[in-house]
Amino acid sequence: MKLPDKAVTIIAGHYGTGKTEFAVNLAIAMARDKRRTALVDLDIINPYFRSIERKAELEKEGIIIHVTSHGGKGDTPAIPAEVMSVFADTGLQSIIDLGGDPGGARVLGAYKPQLDAVPHDFWYAVNLNRPENRDPEKVIADIRETEKLSRQKITGLVNTTHLGRETVLSDILKGDEHAAAIAGRLGLPLVYTVGERKFESEAKDLVKGSFFPINIYMIKPWELGDAKGGQFEWLLEE
Amino acid sequence: MAKELWKGNEAIAEAAIRAGCRCYFGYPITPQSEIPEYMAKHMPAAGGVFLQSESEIAAINMVYGASGAGARVMTSSSSPGISLKQEGISYLCGAELPAVIVNVMRGGPGLGTIQAAQGDYFQATRGGGNGDYRLIVLAPATIQEVVDLMQDAFDLADKYRIPVMMLLDGMIGQMMEPVEWTHTPAADLPEKSWATTGTNNERPPNIINSLFIDPDECNRHNLKLEEKYRRITENEQRFEITDADEAEVLFVAYGTPARLARAAARLLGEEGIKAGVFRPISVWPYPYDALHEAAGKESVKAVVTVELSTGQMVDDVRIAVNGIKPVHFIGQAGGVVPTPREVADAAKKALGR
Known part of the structure; x- marks a missing residue:
C-alpha cells in the first residue's frame, strides 16, 4: 500500500460512507511514516461523530488538527482562518475531510485558488451498503454534483464499503467490484479498498483497489465498554 | 433482504x-x-x-x-x-x-x-x-x-x-x-368515519374541534x-429486560443510555457483579408493573437509572419501585454522554463497593 505523496488529499462522499474513519486512519498512517501531517475537518454538515472526538489520539501521533468552530460541535460551522496555513506550509501533507453529500463539498470552492496552486488529490468514497451508493448512475451523478459545487475534479475513488460492526469480507469484496466498475466508467483509478485490519490477509490479494487496513477509531459511547480485551483496547492505553 | x-x-x-x-x-x-x-x-x-x-x-x-x-x-x-x-x-x-x-x-x-x-x-x-x-x-x-x-x-x-x-x-x-x-x-384499522372528507350530501358534516x-x-x-x-x-406497555436473572444491580434506561447500561453491565460482569437492564420502550404508558416485578426480585440490591438528563425518568422508576428497593441515578445533561465505566462505577457505589 502506497501512501499519498501530494501536498493535499481531499476526501468526499455521502455521509456514513466511512470517510472520516478513513481520513483518521490515513492521517495516522502518514504520521507513522514520519511525514508532517495535518487533518483538516471541514465537515459543515454533521455535528456528531467527528474526527475531533479523537483529538487526543491524533495529537499523540503528532498530527496537526484544524476543525470548524466549537470543535465541530457548533450549530454555525465557521471555518477557522488557520486552514489557509495548510496550503502555505511546504513539507506538510494535509488530509481534508469534507462533510457528507455533494453539499458538504461546497466549502471547498472557497479554496479554489489555493488548491489550484498545490498538487492535490480529490477522492470520492463509495460504500455499497449505503442506499445512495447502490446505483452506479446515482454515484456518478453525485460525483458530478460534488465537482460542480467544490469547483474541483475528482481524481480517484476509494471503496469504504462496510456495515459497521457487522461487516464481513464479502461486503468489502462486493464494494470493491462496485467501486472499480464505477471508477472504470469514469476513467479514474480505484485508489484504495478500505477494510479493518482483520480482513487484510484474506482481502488484499482479491481486491482491485490497494488494500488499506484500518483500525476503528470512530466508535459510539457505549462501545467503549468493549474496550478491554477487544478491538478498542487502544483507547485504554495509558 | x-x-x-x-x-x-x-x-x-x-x-x-x-x-x-x-x-x-x-x-x-x-x-x-x-x-x-x-x-x-x-x-x-x-x-x-x-x-x-x-x-x-x-x-x-x-x-x-x-x-x-x-x-x-x-x-x-x-x-x-x-x-x-x-x-x-x-x-x-x-x-x-x-x-x-x-x-x-x-x-x-x-x-x-x-x-x-x-x-x-x-x-x-x-x-x-x-x-x-x-x-x-x-x-x-x-x-x-x-x-x-x-x-x-x-x-x-x-x-x-x-x-x-x-x-x-x-x-x-x-x-x-x-x-x-x-x-x-x-x-x-377502522375507516376514519370522523374525518372531514366532504359529506357528498349524504351525511351530516364532521367537525374537528377541541x-x-x-x-x-x-x-x-x-x-x-x-x-x-x-x-x-x-x-400498550412495552419493555425489554436483559440479563436480569440473579442480577444484583438493575439498570433502568431508555434509548441509547440503555446501550451504555448494557456496556456497563458487561464491565461489572468482568468484576463478578451481575447486572441486568430494564429498558422501557413505551415511556407512556410506562411499564410500572413489569419494572416493579423486576426490581422486586430477591437478588436485586440496587436499582440504578441512567439518563442523558439530570434525572427525569427516575421519577417513574421511583413510582414503579415504590420503595421496595433503593433507587439511584447517574446522568449527564447538555450533550455530555457518560462512559460505560462511569455508569459501572455508579452501580458499584450504589452497592456500597
Whole structure:
C-alpha cells in the first residue's frame, strides 16, 4: 500500500460512507511514516461523530488538527482562518475531510485558488451498503454534483464499503467490484479498498483497489465498554 | 433482504413513508434536519406532500389540518422546536387526531446545545401543553428499532385517535447502523368515519374541534379521553429486560443510555457483579408493573437509572419501585454522554463497593 505523496488529499462522499474513519486512519498512517501531517475537518454538515472526538489520539501521533468552530460541535460551522496555513506550509501533507453529500463539498470552492496552486488529490468514497451508493448512475451523478459545487475534479475513488460492526469480507469484496466498475466508467483509478485490519490477509490479494487496513477509531459511547480485551483496547492505553 | 447502512434521521423518514405517511410538515433544526431533507426528496415521489413550514407552530397546525382530513401525517423537530409545538399537540389530543411527532432531543433548556440529550422526558410524558392529556411515547434504542416501531406508531395513532411521539436522542438521529427492512403489515384499522372528507350530501358534516364550552360537556369529553388513556395503559406497555436473572444491580434506561447500561453491565460482569437492564420502550404508558416485578426480585440490591438528563425518568422508576428497593441515578445533561465505566462505577457505589 502506497501512501499519498501530494501536498493535499481531499476526501468526499455521502455521509456514513466511512470517510472520516478513513481520513483518521490515513492521517495516522502518514504520521507513522514520519511525514508532517495535518487533518483538516471541514465537515459543515454533521455535528456528531467527528474526527475531533479523537483529538487526543491524533495529537499523540503528532498530527496537526484544524476543525470548524466549537470543535465541530457548533450549530454555525465557521471555518477557522488557520486552514489557509495548510496550503502555505511546504513539507506538510494535509488530509481534508469534507462533510457528507455533494453539499458538504461546497466549502471547498472557497479554496479554489489555493488548491489550484498545490498538487492535490480529490477522492470520492463509495460504500455499497449505503442506499445512495447502490446505483452506479446515482454515484456518478453525485460525483458530478460534488465537482460542480467544490469547483474541483475528482481524481480517484476509494471503496469504504462496510456495515459497521457487522461487516464481513464479502461486503468489502462486493464494494470493491462496485467501486472499480464505477471508477472504470469514469476513467479514474480505484485508489484504495478500505477494510479493518482483520480482513487484510484474506482481502488484499482479491481486491482491485490497494488494500488499506484500518483500525476503528470512530466508535459510539457505549462501545467503549468493549474496550478491554477487544478491538478498542487502544483507547485504554495509558 | 440484505442489510443496508442507514443514518438514523434518514431511516426515520423512509420508515414513515413505508408506513403509509403521505403528509410531512416540518422546519429544520439540528440534529434532525435530515428528516425534512429526506422527506423533501422522497415524499413527492411517493405521491405525498412535503411542506417546509414557516415555523414549527405552523407545521403542527398543518398536521392538525391534514389529520382532520384523514391523512397519515407526521412532523419532526428537536427539543426547542417541540416546545413550540406544544399548543398544537394539546389541540390534537383535545380533538382526538392521530399523528406521529418525532422529537430528536438535544440539550436544553432554551436553545441549549445541538448535542444529544434526554431532557424532554417530562414534557413528552407529562405534557408540555395545557389540559388533561396524554401521548403514546415510544423510545427506541437502535435504528433498527426506530424502523420497526414506525409502522406501529402510525397504527397506534389511528387505532386510538391519539398523537404518538417517537422520543429519540440526537445520537440515534445522527448515527449510522445496519438496517433490515422487514415488512410490518398495517394493523386492521377502522375507516376514519370522523374525518372531514366532504359529506357528498349524504351525511351530516364532521367537525374537528377541541372547544367544549359547556363545563359538563367538557367534563364528559375529559372522562371519555381518560377512558381511552386507561385502555392504552392496559394494552400498550412495552419493555425489554436483559440479563436480569440473579442480577444484583438493575439498570433502568431508555434509548441509547440503555446501550451504555448494557456496556456497563458487561464491565461489572468482568468484576463478578451481575447486572441486568430494564429498558422501557413505551415511556407512556410506562411499564410500572413489569419494572416493579423486576426490581422486586430477591437478588436485586440496587436499582440504578441512567439518563442523558439530570434525572427525569427516575421519577417513574421511583413510582414503579415504590420503595421496595433503593433507587439511584447517574446522568449527564447538555450533550455530555457518560462512559460505560462511569455508569459501572455508579452501580458499584450504589452497592456500597
